[in-house]
Amino acid sequence: MYRRRRNPCPRCSSGAARAGERRFPQTGLRILAIFVLTVIAVAQETTKDLSEASLEELANITVYTASRHTQKVSDAPSSVTVITRDEIQKYGYRTLADILRSVRGFDITYDRNYTYAGVRGINRPETYNSRVLLMINGLRTNNNIYEQAMLGPEFPLDIDLIERVEIVRGPSSSLYGTSAFFAVINVITRKTDQLKGGELDFDSASFGTYQGRASYGGEYRGADIVLSSGFYDSQGQTLFYPEFNSPATNNGLARNADYETYQHFLATVSFRGFTFQGIYGARTKGIPTGAFDTVFDDSRTHTFDNERYLDLGYQHPLGKGWDVTGRTSVGRYVYDGIFVYGPAQPGGSDVLNGDFARGTWWNGELKLQQSLDRNNLTFGTEFRDNLQQDQVNYNIDPFLQYISSRPPSSVIAALYGQDEFTLTRKLSLSAGVRYDHYYNFGGTANPRLGLIYHPFSQTAFKLLYGTAFRAPSAYEMYYYGLGEFQANLHLQPESIKTYEVVVEQSLGEHLQLSTGVFQNQVSRLINEVPNSTGYLVFENTASAHVDGFSAELDARLPNGLQGKASYSYSANQNMQARQTFTSSPAQLAKLNLIVPLLRQKLFAGLDAQFNGPAITETGASTSSFQVVNLTLLGHTVGEHLDISASVYNVLDKKYFDPAPAGLPEDRIQQDGRSLRLKLTGRF
Numbered sequence: 001m002y003r004r005r006r007n008p009c010p011r012c013s014s015g016a017a018r019a020g021e022r023r024f025p026q027t028g029l030r031i032l033a034i035f036v037l038t039v040i041a042v043a044q045e046t047t048k049d050l051s052e053a054s055l056e057e058l059a060n061i062t063v064y065t066a067s068r069h070t071q072k073v074s075d076a077p078s079s080v081t082v083i084t085r086d087e088i089q090k091y092g093y094r095t096l097a098d099i100l101r102s103v104r105g106f107d108i109t110y111d112r113n114y115t116y117a118g119v120r121g122i123n124r125p126e127t128y129n130s131r132v133l134l135m136i137n138g139l140r141t142n143n144n145i146y147e148q149a150m151l152g153p154e155f156p157l158d159i160d161l162i163e164r165v166e167i168v169r170g171p172s173s174s175l176y177g178t179s180a181f182f183a184v185i186n187v188i189t190r191k192t193d194q195l196k197g198g199e200l201d202f203d204s205a206s207f208g209t210y211q212g213r214a215s216y217g218g219e220y221r222g223a224d225i226v227l228s229s230g231f232y233d234s235q236g237q238t239l240f241y242p243e244f245n246s247p248a249t250n251n252g253l254a255r256n257a258d259y260e261t262y263q264h265f266l267a268t269v270s271f272r273g274f275t276f277q278g279i280y281g282a283r284t285k286g287i288p289t290g291a292f293d294t295v296f297d298d299s300r301t302h303t304f305d306n307e308r309y310l311d312l313g314y315q316h317p318l319g320k321g322w323d324v325t326g327r328t329s330v331g332r333y334v335y336d337g338i339f340v341y342g343p344a345q346p347g348g349s350d351v352l353n354g355d356f357a358r359g360t361w362w363n364g365e366l367k368l369q370q371s372l373d374r375n376n377l378t379f380g381t382e383f384r385d386n387l388q389q390d391q392v393n394y395n396i397d398p399f400l401q402y403i404s405s406r407p408p409s410s411v412i413a414a415l416y417g418q419d420e421f422t423l424t425r426k427l428s429l430s431a432g433v434r435y436d437h438y439y440n441f442g443g444t445a446n447p448r449l450g451l452i453y454h455p456f457s458q459t460a461f462k463l464l465y466g467t468a469f470r471a472p473s474a475y476e477m478y479y480y481g482l483g484e485f486q487a488n489l490h491l492q493p494e495s496i497k498t499y500e501v502v503v504e505q506s507l508g509e510h511l512q513l514s515t516g517v518f519q520n521q522v523s524r525l526i527n528e529v530p531n532s533t534g535y536l537v538f539e540n541t542a543s544a545h546v547d548g549f550s551a552e553l554d555a556r557l558p559n560g561l562q563g564k565a566s567y568s569y570s571a572n573q574n575m576q577a578r579q580t581f582t583s584s585p586a587q588l589a590k591l592n593l594i595v596p597l598l599r600q601k602l603f604a605g606l607d608a609q610f611n612g613p614a615i616t617e618t619g620a621s622t623s624s625f626q627v628v629n630l631t632l633l634g635h636t637v638g639e640h641l642d643i644s645a646s647v648y649n650v651l652d653k654k655y656f657d658p659a660p661a662g663l664p665e666d667r668i669q670q671d672g673r674s675l676r677l678k679l680t681g682r683f
Contacts (some may be wrong), residue, residue, distance in 0.1 A: 007586075025137045060388045065184055069376065077462065082165070084164050085162060089633055091607045096151050110657055112239075112288055117183075122520075128473075129142075134187070135191055136295045140176075145333060146474075160201060160213060173467065174446050176521075177412075189268065195218075198214075200213070200214050205675060210316055222272040236256075241254065241290070254288035254290075257288035257301065265281075293664075295350060306335075322368060323370070331361050332672070361387060365381070378419075385410075386409060405481075405487070416435070417432060417434075451477055452507030465500075470494040500524075511555050512553070519547050522545070526538050547566065552567075559596065583614055583658040587611075589609070616658040617660070622665055646678070649674065
């Protein structure tokens, strides 16, 4: 998906296509059954020395994001997944998107420019991940132009700086406001005591790809300091697109248009209750697909994204169980897109079109929390001042302006409160609500309720209800011009109601089973449609109904073998059109295994995904596919040197993701087999 659409198809803009019958899949269940049998077989051989394993490790995993305070996953009023740094290393994950591919109920698509996440049966690239809230150490990073969560290489942080990722499924607007619609993702970075000095790493991979990072964590005059800088450079692939298979367009071969570079920087300083963090990310990506009628295989067509955040927080106990947290931050987002078009007249020069956006905002937050014997109270207020939300489009030479959208500054204010009340020793109730006020459409209140029952020490039943909203982005409200687009200042926020039942059960000492069923009722979905005058405009035109279930088995055995397998099924429907949404597979299965080959020295990690078919924008269907990745990680020279080798798409499967609207392709082929060698040194 790109930043604007030229000559879009009104039919495609709806994001829906006719769906044939979906048969209940068997592949996911087979994967789950194979994993269970493997675990049982290995367990029979490895239960002699239980002292090697932490028997309560699974049950005692904690999470912060679900309730804005630390609690056990089994007590959180949500369905939660935590991915640790150890897993990131051993599975060879390269991006945040790679991490999310392994998470139950998530599917990831890539259009050779940006990466998009689908959650629980709905993946709509045209909204730029704005239905998922992405945070870094609790700092909101969705920008104020597209409300986009950057998930692929465009994510402004090196993956090796991540200590853990907390993924909270379901609506969380009761705590976080807009975009906490389908899920909240909180990336928590490594601290000084986790880096313990300097760290260098260097990667070499297929397609002329190189990556490096230098990090330092230490203490200076009582302050804990983390500094890190990284780079990435990839020549990209030679790609074949049958839609351009003619001599005039290089026989469909894009040879020099898939390049990508980025630079990252992170600085965190903690001192006497104060925490400062600065984040910088800049990424350039070539576009090989010939999107929006641009000249095919022209390396000048590219996008540039730049994110900058400065954040200052303070935490301090007040006495009598009260704790106060305050933070203020400023964010800056820059987008530059250069699109090359053929000459307007025979013999003329190519036309370079620039599509630009500039966003600047200021956030503030104050939170009070008190932990009592039977209550855990949380109260807070937030505001956001959108200082700049500019969007401009023009031909560069000769200059011809099409769009100049510069809305005035706007303030968003919110209040929220939550109480987690222990009714009995086995039963607790979590209740919260948040009110957000926007200058353009007024206020919206969103509650959340969670009833959690522990009939036994290793069992948790969760009965959950919540609502959430997604405010329309500046792009959806204010983008107009080019003789095609019209603004809509009366656009209303999308809303969702979710009903969910979650069961978490320990099976013996080393297995944990999580299952759940849910129903999502989505209203006022925003779509781009033609109005009565033929202009394209974003309007609240659709509602959706999604029913689904999922199951996940997590295992950690005494000999170091660990893994998980999950299966999820979702049935979605556009209630107005009675059609299944595009780009949204109904069935997903995941399998992850970590096998110790030499005790604490050498590990093998297997990461596999199965995706069912998905409807494309033209009403066709992609085929189901399976992708298997393998990583070997070796710890050598004590803890000072790690060497890892990864093979991605080991079986060299040819598979496709549905293409978003605006691309000439109906399906986008994904990477075949590729390799990566990585060295990490510590000193």
